[in-house]
Amino acid sequence: MPRVRPVEQLLWWMAAVPATAVILVGFGVPLLQSLTASLVREGHLTLANYALVYRLYGQDVAYTVLVATAGLTLTFGAGIPLAGYLRLHHAGAIEFLLKVPLFVPFVVVGHAMRIFLAPRGTLLTVLHAMGLVSADASLGFGHGWLGLAVALAWKHLALIVLLLMGAFRAVDESYLEAARGFGASTLRQIWAVLVPMAAPSIALAAVLALTSMLASFSIPLMMSRGSGPQMLMIDLYYRFGQHGDFGVASAIGVVSYLLASGAAYYYLRAVSR
Amino acid sequence: MNAHTVAVLAPAKSHRLSLLGVAGRAALAAALFGVIVGPLAGLVVWSVAERWHWPALIPQEVGLKYWARITRGDLFGALTRGVTIAVITTVLALITAVPVSYAAARRRLPLGPLVLMLFLLPQAFPQLPVFASAAVLFYRWNLAGTVPGVVLIHLVGGLVYAVWTMTAVFRAIGEDLEEAAINLGASLTRTFFHIALPLATPGIVASGILVFIYSLDEFTGTLLVGAPYVTTLPVYMYTASLGYEMQIASVTALVLMAPGLILLLLMERFLRAEYLAFFGRL
Numbered sequence: 041m042p043r044v045r046p047v048e049q050l051l052w053w054m055a056a057v058p059a060t061a062v063i064l065v066g067f068g069v070p071l072l073q074s075l076t077a078s079l080v081r082e083g084h085l086t087l088a089n090y091a092l093v094y095r096l097y098g099q100d101v102a103y104t105v106l107v108a109t110a111g112l113t114l115t116f117g118a119g120i121p122l123a124g125y126l127r128l129h130h131a132g133a134i135e136f137l138l139k140v141p142l143f144v145p146f147v148v149v150g151h152a153m154r155i156f157l158a159p160r161g162t163l164l165t166v167l168h169a170m171g172l173v174s175a176d177a178s179l180g181f182g183h184g185w186l187g188l189a190v191a192l193a194w195k196h197l198a199l200i201v202l203l204l205m206g207a208f209r210a211v212d213e214s215y216l217e218a219a220r221g222f223g224a225s226t227l228r229q230i231w232a233v234l235v236p237m238a239a240p241s242i243a244l245a246a247v248l249a250l251t252s253m254l255a256s257f258s259i260p261l262m263m264s265r266g267s268g269p270q271m272l273m274i275d276l277y278y279r280f281g282q283h284g285d286f287g288v289a290s291a292i293g294v295v296s297y298l299l300a301s302g303a304a305y306y307y308l309r310a311v312s313r
Numbered sequence: 314m315n316a317h318t319v320a321v322l323a324p325a326k327s328h329r330l331s332l333l334g335v336a337g338r339a340a341l342a343a344a345l346f347g348v349i350v351g352p353l354a355g356l357v358v359w360s361v362a363e364r365w366h367w368p369a370l371i372p373q374e375v376g377l378k379y380w381a382r383i384t385r386g387d388l389f390g391a392l393t394r395g396v397t398i399a400v401i402t403t404v405l406a407l408i409t410a411v412p413v414s415y416a417a418a419r420r421r422l423p424l425g426p427l428v429l430m431l432f433l434l435p436q437a438f439p440q441l442p443v444f445a446s447a448a449v450l451f452y453r454w455n456l457a458g459t460v461p462g463v464v465l466i467h468l469v470g471g472l473v474y475a476v477w478t479m480t481a482v483f484r485a486i487g488e489d490l491e492e493a494a495i496n497l498g499a500s501l502t503r504t505f506f507h508i509a510l511p512l513a514t515p516g517i518v519a520s521g522i523l524v525f526i527y528s529l530d531e532f533t534g535t536l537l538v539g540a541p542y543v544t545t546l547p548v549y550m551y552t553a554s555l556g557y558e559m560q561i562a563s564v565t566a567l568v569l570m571a572p573g574l575i576l577l578l579l580m581e582r583f584l585r586a587e588y589l590a591f592f593g594r595l
Contacts, residue, residue, distance in 0.1 A: 045501075048502060049421070051502065052412070052416045053422075055412030055413070056413045056416055056428065059410055059412075059413045059472055059476065060431065062468050062469060062472060063432060063469060064431075066468065066469035067435050067443055067447075067469050068431070070446035070447035071438065071446070073446045074443060074445070077446065122345075125341070129338070131342070133342055134338075134341065137342070137345055137349050138345070140350075142577075144573060145530035145547060145569055145570065145573065147530075147550055147551060147566075148356075148550075148566040148569055148570050151562055151566050152352040152353055153352055155559065162358070165367065165369075166351075168370075175367075175368045194348070194349075194352065251437060254439070255441065257440075257441045257533055258532045258547075261551070262554060276442055277445075289442070289445055290442065293439065293441070293442025293443070293445070300438060300439055304437035304438055308433055
């Protein structure tokens with residue numbers, strides 16, 4: 041490393057200031073403000089906001105965790121075999137198809153899934169035309185937790201498969217050759233060789249997807265029906281926008297930070313290493 | 314017996330193309346095509362459906378009535394506003410991100426890892442509560458409901474993409490050339506402008522495209538900070554779908570999707586390495 045003149049060092053520091061300032065002003069300060077606002081109600085330092093969150097939205101916390109967990113299960117249930125298959129066999133068309141959801145905006149996914157899974161949506165129309173369901177049938181899960189989980193899984197599948205494929209490609213070919221030598225099938229090679237050897241990367245991808253699903257807003261907003269349990273971010277949006285209740289909205293926010301914090305910590309540590 | 318001996322002794326079973334393998338692959342591709350394209354196909358049909366009663370498989374009346382609306386009124390306004398905001402955001406993101414990324418890549422930033430970590434926060438934490446809080450602050454600073462306010466919120470998310478891709482890009486360019494130039498007496502700044510920057514240009518373009526697409530698609534921040542005075546396409550689409558204007562929402566969705574899909578095709582051909590490097594880091 042060549043010696044750096046103090047003037048130039050100073051210039052580099054100054055060059056880093058604008059971008060850092062944007063993140064601090066646009067994210068850092070609001071993040072801290074939401075933490076403090078959650079502890080204040082009617083000018084007093086109190087936990088009343090949290091008591092309200094517990095009473096009004098306790099069920100929604102559980103619902104959010106349920107949707108995110110179901111979405112995660114679907115994503116990895118499909119993603120691991122797909123990424124493994126693509127590692128073992130070259131299939132360009134499948135790889136290309138899988139990247140499509142990565143470039144579809146979240147709001148579009150929400151709207152498309154709403155049309156697709158609606159009680160009289162595209163999916164049911166096609167099933168009816170194929171003679172698989174009757175005309176008076178209705179699709180039960182379009183608005184519920186399963187519909188949301190399907191939509192979230194659809195959006196996250198591409199990124200997860202890309203991340204897993206990267207991890208699987210790093211596994212040495214000789215292990216796979218050995219497994220094939222013993223007659224291991226594709227599925228067995230994935231399960232017994234690729235998955236254990238890429239376990240840390242799989243965990244990181246899972247953490248990334250879980251954080252994103254817990255905090256999902258646009259997809260549930262586009263798909264929500266307005267009754268029954270809701271995702272936490274929808275509660276927060278209405279509490280903030282319609283009730284103008286910044287204190288409780290912030291407390292919901294802090295609960296969501298806590299839900300995501302384990303994941304966020306693991307993610308930050310793994311990525312910045 | 315080690316792994317290599319096993320591999321040599323065993324017949325190369327995987328290279329034999331069986332009928333079952335081909336059929337299996339075709340079935341997998343078909344199933345995946347249905348899963349990926351199915352939900353999106355509904356958008357296309359709805360965008361041209363002028364009359365569609367259940368349970369008909371195709372609409373009874375098809376036409377371009379709703380597509381014609383792109384050329385006038387709100388939708389066009391939302392589109393141009395969104396593109397303008399995305400262009401400003403991209404330019405600002407590139408100008409501010411290049412120096413940080415370069416300094417971070419060359420490890421010349423004091424507390425470098427900590428600064429880089431700061432640029433991951435918006436990715437690791439839920440954005441909505443933070444943006445709601447930002448909306449309150451922006452209101453106080455007279456930034457709420459203004460284009461500069463929306464640009465600032467877009468910059469927060471955009472910088473995450475820009476800084477992380479560009480740090481990867483600068484790291485991928487070897488330091489040897491720059492060291493040679495410095496040994497010959499060039500200053501760090503001169504080395505940066507004459508060697509590092511030209512070499513990094515393709516990567517900078519790639520990250521610029523990512524920021525542009527991000528800004529064009531951004532919904533949460535725009536809704537909280539900009540609405541109802543600053544409307545971009547995603548917010549317009551949300552409003553349209555609230556009134557159950559399925560056709561308008563579907564046309565908007567397709568317009569919104571187009572830049573991303575064009576980008577996907579471009580990236581397949583030109584920007585593959587950078588793009589994968591970025592998502593690998595994520």
